[in-house]
Amino acid sequence: MRDIAYMALNTALEYGATFCEVRVIKSRRQGITVKNELVEELIDRVEEGIGIRVIANGSWGFAGTSFLDKSNIIETAQKAVKIALASSLTKKRNVELSTAKKIIATWRNPVKINPFEVPLDKKVSILIEATRIMTRVKDVKIAEGSMDFWETEKLFVNSEGTEIFQHIIESGGGISAYGIREGDVQRRSYPNSFGGQYETRGYELIEEIKLLDNAQRIAEEASALLDAPECPSTITTLILDGSQVALQVHESIGHPIELDRILGMEASYAGTSFISINDKGRLKYGSKIMNITADATLPGGLGSFGFDDEGIPAQRVDIVRDGILVGFLTNRETSYILGETSNGTCRADGWRNIPIIRMTNINLEPGTGTLEDLIKDTDEGIFMSTNKSWSIDDRRLNFQFGLEIAWEIKNGKLTRILKNPNYTGITPEFWGSLDAVCGSSEWKIWGVPNCGKGQPGQLAHVGHGTSPARFRNVRVGVR
Amino acid sequence: MYLDSLSYVIDKAKGIDTECFLISNRRILTRFANSYIHQNVSVDDMELSIRVVLNGKNGKISVNQLSKDTLDSALERAIEIAKITPPDPDYPGLPTPAAVNIERQDYQIRDIKPEVLAQKVKEFIDATSNLNASGALEISDTTIAIANSNGIALEDRLFTVSLEAVVQDGDSSGYVYSMEKNLEDIDFISLAKVASDKARMGRNPVELSPGYYTVVLEPQAVGTLVSFLGLMGFGAKQFAEGRSFLVGKIGEKITSEMISIWDYPSHTRAIGFLFDFEGLPRRDVVLIDKGVAKNLVYDFKYAKKMGKESTGNGLPQPNTDGPIPFNLTLLPGESSLEEMIASTKRGILVTRFHYTNIVDPIKTVITGMTRDGTFLIEDGEITTPVKNMRFTQSILEALSSTELIGKELFRSGEHFIYPTLVPALKVNNFQFTGVTR
Numbered sequence: 001m002r003d004i005a006y007m008a009l010n011t012a013l014e015y016g017a018t019f020c021e022v023r024v025i026k027s028r029r030q031g032i033t034v035k036n037e038l039v040e041e042l043i044d045r046v047e048e049g050i051g052i053r054v055i056a057n058g059s060w061g062f063a064g065t066s067f068l069d070k071s072n073i074i075e076t077a078q079k080a081v082k083i084a085l086a087s088s089l090t091k092k093r094n095v096e097l098s099t100a101k102k103i104i105a106t107w108r109n110p111v112k113i114n115p116f117e118v119p120l121d122k123k124v125s126i127l128i129e130a131t132r133i134m135t136r137v138k139d140v141k142i143a144e145g146s147m148d149f150w151e152t153e154k155l156f157v158n159s160e161g162t163e164i165f166q167h168i169i170e171s172g173g174g175i176s177a178y179g180i181r182e183g184d185v186q187r188r189s190y191p192n193s194f195g196g197q198y199e200t201r202g203y204e205l206i207e208e209i210k211l212l213d214n215a216q217r218i219a220e221e222a223s224a225l226l227d228a229p230e231c232p233s234t235i236t237t238l239i240l241d242g243s244q245v246a247l248q249v250h251e252s253i254g255h256p257i258e259l260d261r262i263l264g265m266e267a268s269y270a271g272t273s274f275i276s277i278n279d280k281g282r283l284k285y286g287s288k289i290m291n292i293t294a295d296a297t298l299p300g301g302l303g304s305f306g307f308d309d310e311g312i313p314a315q316r317v318d319i320v321r322d323g324i325l326v327g328f329l330t331n332r333e334t335s336y337i338l339g340e341t342s343n344g345t346c347r348a349d350g351w352r353n354i355p356i357i358r359m360t361n362i363n364l365e366p367g368t369g370t371l372e373d374l375i376k377d378t379d380e381g382i383f384m385s386t387n388k389s390w391s392i393d394d395r396r397l398n399f400q401f402g403l404e405i406a407w408e409i410k411n412g413k414l415t416r417i418l419k420n421p422n423y424t425g426i427t428p429e430f431w432g433s434l435d436a437v438c439g440s441s442e443w444k445i446w447g448v449p450n451c452g453k454g455q456p457g458q459l460a461h462v463g464h465g466t467s468p469a470r471f472r473n474v475r476v477g478v479r
Numbered sequence: 480m481y482l483d484s485l486s487y488v489i490d491k492a493k494g495i496d497t498e499c500f501l502i503s504n505r506r507i508l509t510r511f512a513n514s515y516i517h518q519n520v521s522v523d524d525m526e527l528s529i530r531v532v533l534n535g536k537n538g539k540i541s542v543n544q545l546s547k548d549t550l551d552s553a554l555e556r557a558i559e560i561a562k563i564t565p566p567d568p569d570y571p572g573l574p575t576p577a578a579v580n581i582e583r584q585d586y587q588i589r590d591i592k593p594e595v596l597a598q599k600v601k602e603f604i605d606a607t608s609n610l611n612a613s614g615a616l617e618i619s620d621t622t623i624a625i626a627n628s629n630g631i632a633l634e635d636r637l638f639t640v641s642l643e644a645v646v647q648d649g650d651s652s653g654y655v656y657s658m659e660k661n662l663e664d665i666d667f668i669s670l671a672k673v674a675s676d677k678a679r680m681g682r683n684p685v686e687l688s689p690g691y692y693t694v695v696l697e698p699q700a701v702g703t704l705v706s707f708l709g710l711m712g713f714g715a716k717q718f719a720e721g722r723s724f725l726v727g728k729i730g731e732k733i734t735s736e737m738i739s740i741w742d743y744p745s746h747t748r749a750i751g752f753l754f755d756f757e758g759l760p761r762r763d764v765v766l767i768d769k770g771v772a773k774n775l776v777y778d779f780k781y782a783k784k785m786g787k788e789s790t791g792n793g794l795p796q797p798n799t800d801g802p803i804p805f806n807l808t809l810l811p812g813e814s815s816l817e818e819m820i821a822s823t824k825r826g827i828l829v830t831r832f833h834y835t836n837i838v839d840p841i842k843t844v845i846t847g848m849t850r851d852g853t854f855l856i857e858d859g860e861i862t863t864p865v866k867n868m869r870f871t872q873s874i875l876e877a878l879s880s881t882e883l884i885g886k887e888l889f890r891s892g893e894h895f896i897y898p899t900l901v902p903a904l905k906v907n908n909f910q911f912t913g914v915t916r
Contacts, residue, residue, distance in 0.1 A: 033799050039564045041799050044556070045541040047526070061593075062520040066543045072523075079521055079593075086593035087509075087516040090601050121563040128565065142720055144799075180721045183841050265512045267652075268613035268645045271833070271850070274916070352522045389836040391869075393848040398869055398915035400846050402838050420839065424869070424913055455510050455615040455643075456520070478846075478871055478912050 001026070001155040001165075004073055008052045009157055011077035017054035017084065019097070020077075021158035023309060024050050025351040030116065033146045034127035036135055040144075049351035052080040058094030059087035062354045097332040098341045100312055102161040107306025110299065111169045111202035115149040118203045123147050126206075127175075130215045134177040137219035139226055142178035146195055147171075147206060148449070150461075162311040170302065170461060171205045172198030172449060175215055179222035186225035186419060188218040188404055192243045193386050198447030198461065199300045221405060224417055231406050231421035233477035237381030238423055239374060239470045242438075244403060245364060246446035246464035247387045252427040253285070253292055254362040254462070255453075256396040257319055257327070258345075259334040261357075269455050271394025274427065275325065277338070283325040286431025289367060292320035294329055296344060296360035301463035302447030303362070305347075309355035312344035319362070323431075329357050349458035356454050361445055363465035367437030371468045374436055376412040382476055383407045383414060384421045400424040400478060423476045433472045442467035482634055484545050485626035488529055488554055495558070496532040496573050498627040500756060500795055501525065505620045509596040512613040514604045516597060528795060531557045532573070535566035537797050567797070571783035573627045579753045579760040581745045589638075591618055591662060599667050606671035607646050610678055614644025618662075623752055631758035639750060640665060643892055645851055646674035651684065651864060653677030654830055654851035656699060656892035658750065677830065677852040684864040686914050687855060693826035693882075694909040695819045695856065701809065701901040702891020703832040703847065705740065708874045709804045710895060711840045713742070713766050714792070715781035716801020724843050724875065728772045734878035736770035742792070743808035743900070748888060751806055751897035757793035764790045766804065770879075778802040808900040812884025819883050819905040821859040827911075828854040828861055832870070832893075843874040848915065869913035880907045 001024045012020040031043035049066040050073065061084025065076045127145035134143030150170040157163045174196015176189040191197040191209050199205050240248065255261060256273040264272055275283060285292075296314035298304050305314055310332050319327045330338065331346035334357065348355040375383060389402035406421035407414040425433075445465040452459055485499040503525040510518040530539040531554070538561030540553040596616055604612045617640070624634040641658040642665055653674035657665050696704070712723035725733075744751055744761035754760050757779050765773045777785070778793030781802060792802035820828065827849075835847030848867050855863040885902030893899070 035799065037565075038567055039537065039797075041797055042537060042539055042560065042564065043541070044539065044560065045526075046553075047541075047543040049524070049543065059516065060519060062518070064520070064522040064524075066524050068544075076523070083519045083521055083593045086597040087519040089594065089597040090511065090515040090604060092513075092515050119563075120560060124564060142722070178722070183726065185722055185841055263513070264611065264613065264647075265517055267512055267611075267647065268510075268615060268643060352524055354518060354520055356518075389838055389846070391834045391836045391846050391848065393867055393869070393915045394833050394850050395915070398848060398867070398913055400869060400871070400913070402836075402846075422838065426916060455518075456506060456508055456522075456617075 004050060004068060005155050005157045007073050008050060008077045009159060011074050012052060012054045012081055013159055015078050015081040017056045017081050019055040019159055021053050021156065022050065023351055024155045025152060027150065027152045027350065028116065030149045032123055032127060033144065034124065034131055035144045036142060037128050037131050039124055051348065051351040052077050053354055054080045054084050055095050056081045056084035057088040059084050059091050060095060061087055064352045095333060096336045098336040100160065100310065100332060100342065103311055104163050105307065106165045108167040109169060109200045113203035114169065115171050115203040116151060126211060130175045130211045133212065133215035134219035137223050139179045139181050139223045140177045140219045141180040145175040145211060147173040148195065156309065156311055158311055164307045164311055166306050168200060168305065169202055170198060170200050171202055172196055172447060173206045173209060173211060175211050177219040177222040179226045181226045184226055186222050188222040189386055190214040190218045192446060193388065193404060195449065198302045198449045200302055200304045201300050225405060225419045228417040228419040231382065231418040231477040233479060235473055235475050237378055237470065237472050238474040238476060239378065239381060239383040239468060241385040241468050242442060242444055242466045243446050244384060244387050244401065245466040245469050247390060247401065249362055249364055249464045249466060250448055251390060251392045252396060252399055254359040257329050258357045259328040259330045262328065263334060266453065270453065274395040274397050279325050280328065281326060284323055285320045285325045285428055286323045287434045288323045289437060290320055290323045290431055290434055291365040293317065293363050293365060294319050294345065294360050295363060298361050298445055298465065301361035301445040302449065302461045303360040303463035308344045308346045309348045310342060310346045312342045315344045317343045329359065331357050347460060349460060353456065353458045356458065358453065358460040359451060359462040361463035361465055364437060364469065366440045366443040366467050368439040371438055371442055374438055374468060374470055375409055375414060378409050378470065379411060381409040382418065382421065383409055397427050399427065421476065422478050423474050424478050425474060430471060433474065434469060435472055436470040438467035438469065481622065481624040482626060482632055484527065484550065485624055488550055489626055489628050492531060492554055496628055498530045498573055499527060501527045501624040503622045507596065507618040508615055509600055510615045511600050511604065514612045516600055519593065529553050529557045530796065531561050532570060533561040535568065535570035536561045536564045537567065538564065569780060569784055571780045573629045574631060574757050574759050574779045575629045576631050577760050581753050581761060603644065603667040603671045606668045607675045610675050611647040612644060614642060617641050625758040627758065633754055633758050635752045635754065637752055642670065644674055646678045648678035649682055651678050651681030652851045654699065658890045658898050681852055681864040684866045687865045687868065689868065689911045689913055691908045691910055693823055693907050695823060695826060695828045696904045696906060697830050698889035698901050698903050699831035699891055700829045701904050702899045703835050703893045704874045704877060705807050705809050705901050706891060706894050706899045707835060707837065707845050708843060709807045711837065711843055713776055713804050714802045715775045715777045715785055718775050719781065719785065722840065724841050725772050731772055732770045733772045733875055734767060734770045735881045737812060737881055737884055738767055738770055738878045739810040740767040741765050741808045741810065742776055742804040742806055744806045746806065746808055746900060748900055749806045755791040755793040756795045759789045759791045759793060761791035761805065776802045776804050805896040809902060811886050811888050811902045813886050814883040816885060816903045819903060820856055820861060823856045823859060826856045827865065828856055838871060844871065845874060846871040867915045868911040870910060871912040872910045877906045877909055882907055
């Protein structure tokens with residue numbers, strides 16, 4: 001890997017680059033999906049490639065290839081420089097980067113059980129058994145289970161002398177049951193929807209989440225939803241479970257605080273942000289109990305790493321303190337504009353993409369008490385769990401989320417199940433209505449393995465440490 | 480050029496059901512924001528999947544190197560995996576060769592230099608007259624090759640150029656999307672003018688109350704509705720599992736009789752490979768004919784399972800999604816956009832939708848926001864720009880309340896396999912459920 005990396009780096013510099021960074025990546029992914037006791041999809045993908053990003057004549061260029069012979073590496077490095085020179089045709093000013101320390105390092109995330117050493121048939125048999133349990137429940141016509149594992153070896157070098165090798169293993173898994181009857185389809189998932197829970201850990205995660213122990217419960221809930229009344233259309237007190245708070249944080253905080261988005265660099269795709277660069281230290285994002293951090297150092301978080309893809313060490317930074325916006329997610333290019341250094345959130349989807357600002361683990365810091373305490377403390381309202389759909393406008397203000405299941409709260413107790421729950425709101429008003437966050441015992445880092453951004457589209461693995469939270473006067477049951 | 484590598488694997492696995500699928504792509508994307516190029520990339524990529532099936536048991540490995548050592552070890556590993564996976568009782572065998580009937584499309588495959596793309600972007604930016612231009616100009620040159628042990632051996636190449644751009648003028652914006660087979664077919668200056676004019680028209684938007692409105696949906700907005708409808712029920716697997724809105728509805732009227740939707744790979748403006756990802760020829764399928772639900776789309780497995788022929792809608796096997804339409808086309812009507820606006824007493828003109836997601840797949844309800852140009856129509860004229868609004872709406876109900884259909888087809892930027900071809904629509908009783916700030 002080193003030979004290839006330095007061949008590319010040296011070629012680009014000789015060809016006219018004033019700055020160059022190279023990532024050589026080898027990766028493996030295994031994905032297993034079982035439906036109704038049958039293996040429906042099995043992905044086992046091994047790949048390698050190189051990504052070369054340069055600055056030449058004050059503009060960016062990038063070229064990548066999976067063809068790793070010497071002539072292709074040289075041609076690709078030269079192409080990166082040619083592309084940068086082409087970019088400079090429209091430049092308004094030279095790209096400037098904030099300073100970064102020269103680093104020589106190796107980083108590996110702690111893993112107890114390497115998932116690629118666990119026999120495939122063991123993984124498959126767990127998923128088959130889980131789907132067997134679920135399909136035995138009345139009206140559960142479809143039961144799914146999946147596991148995903150990634151192993152990434154990444155060498156980063158740049159023209160400032162930094163050389164970092166990282167080895168990262170990630171794991172995830174989950175199950176879903178679909179109750180289907182007379183034109184109604186109701187899904188329940190565990191431990192989360194869209195594939196379950198994901199962490200920067202080994203197979204020990206799969207053992208801890210105990211898929212088999214939860215299969216019966218969620219299947220019964222999927223079945224019960226078919227007979228449940230619709231979530232009423234009203235304005236009420238809303239309690240969200242931790243996994244939905246995670247997605248709420250993701251869409252209405254994580255994306256709007258990306259400084260590239262704030263500066264208009266994502267305008268043509270997912271849009272901009274309601275936040276302006278001058279809002280730091282001023283904008284009231286939410287209520288006084290709202291504290292948000294970006295923390296890439298949390299062990300096990302899906303947004304955790306040793307160094308970002310600009311060679312900046314993982315960090316913990318405050319984003320919202322006591323309800324006031326105090327920070328952004330930055331990289332070397334955007335932090336220079338602020339007169340700061342990068343807070344280390346620049347990552348690329350594999351070797352084939354440029355690094356851009358991505359969420360790390362964006363967390364709602366814990367408050368106090370348990371979910372049980374919070375429900376007891378609520379006279380009337382609705383408790384919603386597990387995301388089903390999401391949508392937010394191009395400035396990250398007006399959102400609407402659908403969930404798999406809800407329970408009515410009456411006099412401090414969960415009562416009947418409600419189907420098709422959803423809620424809508426405007427970001428600062430919604431976070432302004434936050435009046436309780438559960439404590440550390442309920443706090444968990446939820447993994448989101450499919451955060452989309454950029455053109456060409458990139459997927460990032462990010463995390464959100466959250467616990468259940470309560471919001472007042474929320475519009476629910478939009479139909 | 481890739482079929483040799485695929486044949487090597489097939490020959491090596493002699494006696495075993497084997498399928499190889501290769502996709503190779505050169506993508507060049509010049510991205511701009513704040514009226515300058517801020518990201519500019521070129522990537523050469525390739526992936527080969529080897530699938531073997533032993534007595535119905537699937538094993539599959541994907542690699543991105545083509546050395547003999549890599550192919551040998553990938554084949555060995557695929558066989559190892561197949562040995563330990565449970566058999567699929569519905570395994571239909573591998574498909575056999577079938578004639579490809581659609582004519583090859585007129586791509587002009589060329590190695591376009593980065594400075595040519597940068598110059599085109601500059602033309603676009605300059606033509607926006609100091610407004611804030613953002614977008615992406617993309618060249619995609621993709622080859623797929625597929626071969627199996629039943630004799631399928633096919634290779635095809637697709638070359639497309641696309642421009643997607645947003646032009647901002649303070650608190651408003653305009654949008655354009657164009658995908659063509661040749662760079663010269665994109666008129667950068669005209670597109671810049673369209674987006675700029677709309678951005679200027681949209682300044683100082685007012686807030687409109689949510690509720691039911693007559694809407695004139697420009698083609699990009701219609702593209703969202705049709706593309707999402709395509710995801711929710713035309714596939715044979717979804718239908719067989721009871722997850723399709725078409726369950727119990729085939730042969731019944733489900734939209735206005737003005738509406739006909741096809742999966743239409745032979746359309747002169749369709750873009751896509753000539754065969755599906757199993758190597759079977761793409762075929763035209765009438766999905767909705769004059770409002771009546773007619774047909775589903777099939778891959779090889781679900782065709783066999785349901786006693787039908789494959790329609791050439793197979794994704795790489797095995798997969799969780801099943802077949803889906805690739806070339807959705809809403810057949811055109813006879814109206815112009817101007818006629819739709821002129822015939823509207825009070826309504827809303829929507830340029831496009833943003834961040835749409837499914838709320839209820841059986842009722843085909845989706846939610847999303849308007850974006851990049853939303854205007855109030857009063858007495859047949861566009862009068863006032865309005866703030867972006869959230870819609871929560873059943874697609875089938877919208878297609879049942881359609882009053883006019885545009886006479887010209889456009890390629891939609893929102894699509895899932897290949898571009899959706901859609902006209903503009905005038906729809907009554909379209910539900911908006913919220914407004915943004």
